[in-house]
Amino acid sequence: MAVASPNANEQLNGSVVFFTINGDSLKRVTVGALPDMITFTPDGKKVLTANEGQPSADYSVDPEGSISVIDLTNGIAALTQANVTTMLFTSYNAQESALRAQGVRKLKLSSTLSQDFEPEYVTISSDSKKAWATLQENNAVAEIDLQTNTITSVWPLGMKNYNSFGNGFDASDNSGFIHLSNYPVKAFYIPDAIASYNVSGNTYLVTANEGDEKEYGGLNERTTVGASSTLLDSVKFLNGKILKENHHLGRLRMTNLSGDTDGDGDYDEIHVVGSRSFSIWNAGTKSQVYDSGDDFERITSTDPAIAAQFNADNEGNGAKSRSRAKGPEPEGLTIATIDGKPFAFIALERVGGVMVYDITNPATPVFQDYKNSRSLTSFSGDHGPEGITYISPSQSPDGKAYITVANELSGTISVYEVKNNMPKRVEFVQERLVINENLGSKVINLALDHPASQNGTVTIKAFNGSGVSAADYQVNPALAGDTLVVPVTKNSAAISFIFTPLDDQTDENNENITFQVVRASSGISIGAKNIFIATIADNDTTIPVRVINFAMAEQAVAENAGTINVNMNLSAPLNGAGRVVLKATKSATLTSSDFTSNPALTGDSLVLNIADGASTATFGITVTNDTEDEADEILTFTIARMEGNLATGATSAFTLSIQDDDTLANSVKELFVNGKAIIVYPNPNSSGEVYFNEAIDAELYDLQGKLLQTACKTTTLITRELAKGIYYIRINGVMTKKLIIE
Numbered sequence: 001m002a003v004a005s006p007n008a009n010e011q012l013n014g015s016v017v018f019f020t021i022n023g024d025s026l027k028r029v030t031v032g033a034l035p036d037m038i039t040f041t042p043d044g045k046k047v048l049t050a051n052e053g054q055p056s057a058d059y060s061v062d063p064e065g066s067i068s069v070i071d072l073t074n075g076i077a078a079l080t081q082a083n084v085t086t087m088l089f090t091s092y093n094a095q096e097s098a099l100r101a102q103g104v105r106k107l108k109l110s111s112t113l114s115q116d117f118e119p120e121y122v123t124i125s126s127d128s129k130k131a132w133a134t135l136q137e138n139n140a141v142a143e144i145d146l147q148t149n150t151i152t153s154v155w156p157l158g159m160k161n162y163n164s165f166g167n168g169f170d171a172s173d174n175s176g177f178i179h180l181s182n183y184p185v186k187a188f189y190i191p192d193a194i195a196s197y198n199v200s201g202n203t204y205l206v207t208a209n210e211g212d213e214k215e216y217g218g219l220n221e222r223t224t225v226g227a228s229s230t231l232l233d234s235v236k237f238l239n240g241k242i243l244k245e246n247h248h249l250g251r252l253r254m255t256n257l258s259g260d261t262d263g264d265g266d267y268d269e270i271h272v273v274g275s276r277s278f279s280i281w282n283a284g285t286k287s288q289v290y291d292s293g294d295d296f297e298r299i300t301s302t303d304p305a306i307a308a309q310f311n312a313d314n315e316g317n318g319a320k321s322r323s324r325a326k327g328p329e330p331e332g333l334t335i336a337t338i339d340g341k342p343f344a345f346i347a348l349e350r351v352g353g354v355m356v357y358d359i360t361n362p363a364t365p366v367f368q369d370y371k372n373s374r375s376l377t378s379f380s381g382d383h384g385p386e387g388i389t390y391i392s393p394s395q396s397p398d399g400k401a402y403i404t405v406a407n408e409l410s411g412t413i414s415v416y417e418v419k420n421n422m423p424k425r426v427e428f429v430q431e432r433l434v435i436n437e438n439l440g441s442k443v444i445n446l447a448l449d450h451p452a453s454q455n456g457t458v459t460i461k462a463f464n465g466s467g468v469s470a471a472d473y474q475v476n477p478a479l480a481g482d483t484l485v486v487p488v489t490k491n492s493a494a495i496s497f498i499f500t501p502l503d504d505q506t507d508e509n510n511e512n513i514t515f516q517v518v519r520a521s522s523g524i525s526i527g528a529k530n531i532f533i534a535t536i537a538d539n540d541t542t543i544p545v546r547v548i549n550f551a552m553a554e555q556a557v558a559e560n561a562g563t564i565n566v567n568m569n570l571s572a573p574l575n576g577a578g579r580v581v582l583k584a585t586k587s588a589t590l591t592s593s594d595f596t597s598n599p600a601l602t603g604d605s606l607v608l609n610i611a612d613g614a615s616t617a618t619f620g621i622t623v624t625n626d627t628e629d630e631a632d633e634i635l636t637f638t639i640a641r642m643e644g645n646l647a648t649g650a651t652s653a654f655t656l657s658i659q660d661d662d663t664l665a666n667s668v669k670e671l672f673v674n675g676k677a678i679i680v681y682p683n684p685n686s687s688g689e690v691y692f693n694e695a696i697d698a699e700l701y702d703l704q705g706k707l708l709q710t711a712c713k714t715t716t717l718i719t720r721e722l723a724k725g726i727y728y729i730r731i732n733g734v735m736t737k738k739l740i741i742e
Contacts, residue, residue, distance in 0.1 A: 002047050002070075004035035011061045016049060016068075018076055027079045032066035032086045037121045041128040045073050046146065050119035050133050051086070059108065059218025064088050065117040067133055067142070069149050085149045089114040089142070092154055103156030105138045105188065107214050107221065107257060117142075117154075120212075123196040125203055132194060132205055132283065136212050139188040141205065143283070155286045157207075159186040160275040166293040169276055170301075170311060170323040175247040178301045178310055178320070180294055183249060184237065187211075187275040193333035193388075196283065197342045197359070203283040204362045208330040208346050211274015213255065221257045224324075226250025231266040251324045274326040278333065278346050278355075280362045289363045296328045299370050300351055306372045314350050314384040314409045317376075322350045332405065335359070336390035338420055339450035340493075343368065345403055347385035354388065354403060354416065373414050384409030390418075424450045426458050426488075426495065426520055427527035432648050434535040434545075437472075438503040444515070444532060446486070446495040448524065456488040456522030458495055465512035466579070466643035472511055472536060474500045488522065501536040509576065510545050511536040514641035531583070531640055535647045547571040548580060548617070548642070549649035556657040559594075560625040566637070566654055568608070568617040570646075578610040578644025580617065587634035594633060594658065596622045606637065610644070623658055627726075633658045678731055684740035688720030690729075699730040700739075 001021055006014040014035040018026040032051025040047055046069055053065035071083040092099065096113045100106055106116050120136035124146070131144040135154070143153045162169055168180040191207035198204070214221045223230055225244055232240035243249045252272065259267040276297060280290040301310045311323045322329065332347030344365070346355045353372030357365040374381040387406040393399050401418035429445040446458065461483050462475070470479075476498040477484050486497050517530040537545060551567040568580070584597075584604045597606055598620040608617045621635070638653040679693045692698070692715050700709040700717060703726055711717060717729070719741060727739045 002038055002040065004038040004049055006034050010034045010054060011056055011063045014051065016047060016070060026076050029070060029079065029081050029084050031068035031084065033063035035068065039122055039124065041124050041146065042126055043128040045128065046071055048122050048124065048131060050122045052118045052120060053115070054118060055216060055218065057217050059216055062108065062111045062115040064090070064114045065119050067119055067122070067144055067151065069146065087144065087149060087151050089117045089151060099154060103158055104140045104154060107137060108219050121193045123194045123205065125196060126198055132196065134191045134194045134207065136190055136192060137214060139190055157189045157191070158288070159188055160277070160291060161186055168294045169327060170297055170320065171249050171252045172247050173320045173324045174251055180297055180301065185249070185270045185272060187272045189275045189279060190273045192331045195333050195335045197335050199362055204289070205281040205283050206333060206335060206344050206359065207279050207281065208333040209275040209277050209279060210329050210331045210349065211326040213273050221255045222253055223256045224250065225252045225254055225270060230254070233266045233268045236268045253325045274329065276327040278330055278344065280359065280365070290365055295367060296330065296348065296355060299355070299367070300328060303370055306351060306353065308376055309351060312351050314352060317379050332385055332388035334388045334390050336392070338401065338418065339453070345388055345390065347388045347405055349385055352383060352385055354385070354405060371416055382407040382410050382412050382414045420453050424448045424452060424524045425527035426517060426524050427529035428532040431529060431531065431652065432533045432535070434537055434647055435501055436537045436539050437501040438539050441498050441500040443496050444499050448493040448495070451491050451493045452488050452522060452524070453490065454522050455490050456520065456524060458486045458488060458517060458524065459519035460484050460486060460515050461518045463514040463516065463641055465514070465641060467509060468511045468513055471504060472502055473513060474502065488524065499534055503539070508538050509645040510538055510647060512642045512646070533641060533648060544572065544575065545647045546574050546645055547647050547649040549651040550654040553651050553653065554655040554657065556659055557623060558659050559623050561623055563620050563622040565618050565620050570615045573613045573615045574610055575645055577612050578642065578646050580608045580610065580642050580646065581640045582606040582608065582637040583640040585636040585638065590633040590635060594624050595635065605640065621656060632660055680729060680737050680739060684742045685719060686742045688718065690717045690719050690739060691715060696731050697733060701728045701730065
């Protein structure tokens with residue numbers, strides 16, 4: 001166990017002390033000033049500290065920020081001070097002008113850049129060869145080569161535009177209500193915690209963008225938009241007087257160190273610290289690929305478990321008290337891999353609680369959950385989340401996964417059990433196999449889309465085709481009646497059984513055995529590819545196999561298309577009669593009233609009998625033309641099993657897309673203008689004129705989307721020349737209403 005220990009005089013070098021897990025002291029070594037964060041490399045061979053190097057209160061002493069690396073390759077017993085490398089940023093002093101021009105913040109002009117840099121947090125690559133440190137107040141990241149123990153680059157993180165869609169925020173503690181809105185404000189990300197993970201060979205960095213200001217006797221950057229000393233440029237901020245009102249931006253904390261872009265003494269931009277979000281960055285390109293925008297405030301403002309204390313501080317239960325200053329303030333961060341998928345857990349320092357996101361795709365993370373353990377009724381519970389750690393099932397004493405959070409204000413530890421609710425689906429890896437009856441055993445593979453969280457089973461039913469008997473094949477595990485039960489192993493996504501055709505030396509047709517997954521345990525669901533067809537090719541006969549395919553894989557029709565014929569082709573005329581059973585799969589909104597088939601469906605199956613000598617097979621689908629305004633519907637037929645001398649080809653499924661003809665794309669039922677709905681009347685219409693209760697821009701279309709009329713700022717359309725039928729009026733260029741002419 002390694003512990004970072006700052007000096008009593010924080011401007012002097014600190015220490016790292018090593019202990020046994022029983023608390024017995026082993027070794028102590030010296031590192032840089034104010035070691036604020038400490039971590040082991042994944043391979044356990046090194047320990048890194050981020051040495052913040054904060055100045056004294058009056059700024060008379062400003063130590064250099066640094067990164068220390070402690071080499072444990074030879075073990076703790078051999079550890080000496082010679083195994084410690086402390087890396088300074090002195091080589092970047094000469095690059096100060098270039099780095100500042102790129103966007104790296106320097107706050108104290110009289111300090112060197114190396115003194116001004118304050119490393120806050122470190123993350124290490126999975127191969128233990130690289131590390132990245134947040135330089136928090138400097139709004140930058142430093143990259144470290146752990147093979148050479150050198151700082152290889154420093155790069156800025158840029159700014160977030162609060163005036164962009166999806167980047168709203170609640171700016172005032174004085175407005176009396178929650179108001180997530182865009183404002184002409186830019187935010188430095190100023191991240192605290194940082195973590196890393198790998199996707200397709202690329203390393204991504206995840207940051208919790210807390211925000212932190214310099215507030216010392218020798219340098220205080222904090223001011224507010226409404227302060228008398230804050231002069232807003234009258235051209236850039238035409239509504240500056242309104243913005244300075246307390247219920248708008250007047251009480252919003254801003255930095256006084258930047259924003260005067262033309263150097264004339266007033267602020268051309270309003271800059272704040274902390275973006276109230278988490279971000280993902282490509283470590284290779286040094287560019288942002290994702291930011292959570294206004295997610296944290298939007299979620300906490302609507303979650304009934306915490307909405308009453310929206311943007312409350314960790315020192316009191318008053319709602320909105322932190323709206324003027326960094327909002328929920330994301331600080332802690334950890335990444336956990338669960339069932340092969342990476343998840344980010346972000347702790348919110350002020351309002352409290354933990355946000356959970358699936359970050360499998362770095363560009364499009366998906367919010368999963370938010371939990372908060374502070375009290376709504378009294379100032380109790382857990383306050384001030386700081387450090388956050390994931391405990392995997394393999395590390396846990398009871399085999400369950402947990403998130404633990406250290407709360408600095410309440411002095412408590414929050415422990416959240418991580419319940420894995422990700423659905424697991426089982427499917428066959430391939431859907432068909434043709435194997436000669438004398439070629440021995442084949443492994444038939446199935447797979448889960450996520451590893452199993454516990455042991456279980458998958459039950460598969462075997463359907464023997466025409467002429468197939470128990471003497472024609474064996475499976476392992478063995479059949480019990482017509483089913484086999486295949487085991488599922490915890491933490492594995494692979495499932496398989498063995499299929500062995502038996503060489504019977506009988507002159508016969510090829511034989512088909514259909515295997516279908518019918519049941520699964522342990523929370524496993526059955527996926528779409530739940531059928532596998534094994535064709536045993538006879539090696540004792542000259543009767544050729546006929547391969548059957550759908551003539552086309554997909555077709556789109558309007559719902560007024562009537563009856564269509566679906567054709568299937570054989571590779572050659574069939575030698576002897578055959579039969580194909582098709583399984584019908586319908587989209588969620590498709591019902592039996594939307595179509596009929598010929599032959600008719602029995603349950604979800606359609607049976608096609610193929611005569612001796614036939615080279616095609618056909619069935620019909622009749623689409624019902626309703627007048628419902630609905631989404632397009634999908635009907636898929638898949639070859640489930642066959643009888644006779646048949647084998648499936650590459651095109652074993654046919655998908656019919658039934659396209660609704662009762663609406664235009666992107667139609668919306670109602671349009672509201674100034675809170676009033678647009679009304680079209682009379683509707684249905686036979687009077688020759690249609691009226692609107694508001695003046696609108698109107699476009700009239702027929703069912704095929706042909707534009708018939710346009711009118712601007714009108715309350716009337718002439719319809720007497722129109723034939724009876726259904727039409728659509730597009731209103732103000734974006735919304736659509738149906739019009740019926742009788």
